[in-house]
Amino acid sequence: MAKLGFIGTGTMGNPIAARLLAAGHELVVSDAAPGATANLEQRGARRVASPREIAQECEVVFTSLPGPAQVRAVVERADGLLSAKRPGLVHVDLSTSSFDAVQSLCALEAAAGAALIDAPVSGGAHGAAQGTLAVMASGDRAGYDAVRPLFDAFASNVFYLGESGRGTIAKLVNNLIFLAGALVCRRASCSRRRPASARASCCRSSTRARPGSTPGWLRSSSRAISR
Numbered sequence: 001m002a003k004l005g006f007i008g009t010g011t012m013g014n015p016i017a018a019r020l021l022a023a024g025h026e027l028v029v030s031d032a033a034p035g036a037t038a039n040l041e042q043r044g045a046r047r048v049a050s051p052r053e054i055a056q057e058c059e060v061v062f063t064s065l066p067g068p069a070q071v072r073a074v075v076e077r078a079d080g081l082l083s084a085k086r087p088g089l090v091h092v093d094l095s096t097s098s099f100d101a102v103q104s105l106c107a108l109e110a111a112a113g114a115a116l117i118d119a120p121v122s123g124g125a126h127g128a129a130q131g132t133l134a135v136m137a138s139g140d141r142a143g144y145d146a147v148r149p150l151f152d153a154f155a156s157n158v159f160y161l162g163e164s165g166r167g168t169i170a171k172l173v174n175n176l177i178f179l180a181g182a183l184v185c186r187r188a189s190c191s192r193r194r195p196a197s198a199r200a201s202c203c204r205s206s207t208r209a210r211p212g213s214t215p216g217w218l219r220s221s222s223r224a225i226s227r
Contacts, residue, residue, distance in 0.1 A: 001025050002150065005054035005061035006045075007074055008095070009036045012121070013064030015128035016094065016154045020062075021045060023153035028054050051075075055084035060147055064094040068101035075105060087113030090143045092150075094135075096120050096175070099165045106139065106164040115143030118164060120171035121155065132156045136174075138167035 001024040006017045009031045017040055021027055027045040029037045030053075037047045048054055051074045054061055061081060065071050071093055075081045081091060091114055093102075106116045119137035127133045134157040137144055144160055151158045161167050 002060060003028070003058055004150070005029075005051075005058035006064075007031070007051055007054060007061065008064040008070075009040060010064070010066075011125050012094070012128055013062075014040065015125055016062070016064060016121075016133075017045065018043065019128070019131050019154040020150070025150070025153070028057050030054055050079040051077075051081045052079040052083045055081045055086050055089055059086075059088060060090045060092065060150070062092045062094060067095065068097045068105075071095050071097060072101065072105060076108065082109065082112045082114065085112070089114040090117065090140075090147055091115065092117045092119050092147055094119055094121050096171055097168050099168055099172075102165045102168045110140075115140040116164065117143050117147060118167045119151075120168055122171065122174055123155075128154055135159065136161060136167040136170040138162055139164040 003026040004020060006013065006027055006029045009017050009029055014036065017027060017029060021040065021043050027040065029040055029045045029047050030051060031037050037045065041047055063071055063074055065074065081089065091109060093116065097118060102118045109116045117137055117139040119135050121133045121135050123133040131154050133155040135151050135155045136159050138161045161170055
């Protein structure tokens with residue numbers, strides 16, 4: 001069994017980390033919230049103060065964080081992963097990110113001798129707890145091959161999609177399909193339950209975009225999808 005690092009033990013990260021522990025792996029964990037790792041520590045994980053400490057001990061480090069800014073900070077801050085100066089490190093990022101952020105981070109880590117695998121997941125916290133997530137991975141093939149067996153602890157469907165960023169594009173497309181479905185359901189609900197005047201207002205509000213409301217990660221990744 002492997003000794004793994006895990007950074008970000010929140011809604012998704014915690015059940016994924018728990019599954020890795022249940023599979024027999026040794027875990028070194030870190031999270032900004034003091035109590036976020038308590039249940040994992042009770043099951044044998046060891047908490048440390050910084051990403052650097054994790055990278056000094058572990059050849060494979062998972063991150064599961066709110067977004068691109070948090071992932072980059074964990075990598076490049078003064079006590080971040082790269083400060084450990086560990087060539088051969090494999091960083092598996094399970095977070096939902098953007099294409100541009102992944103490409104930039106991949107180049108940064110490669111220059112330091114590390115490999116980034118962007119491997120966003122789908123299936124929610126319940127799927128993480130049940131071990132039925134879908135993983136959409138991309139990046140360095142040798143790095144992916146090295147960590148591929150680890151995904152079996154928490155995922156039932158694992159896809160390798162090629163060069164860095166493609167896994168993130170697949171996840172964002174998945175999210176857009178889900179959101180489109182939710183919009184259709186909302187409009188159908190408007191049509192069933194409201195009088196004609198209210199239906200028109202509801203449907204206009206559900207499709208009207210506020211100026212500047214499109215998130216940056218969506219704009220950058222949409223450009224990547226259209227390439």
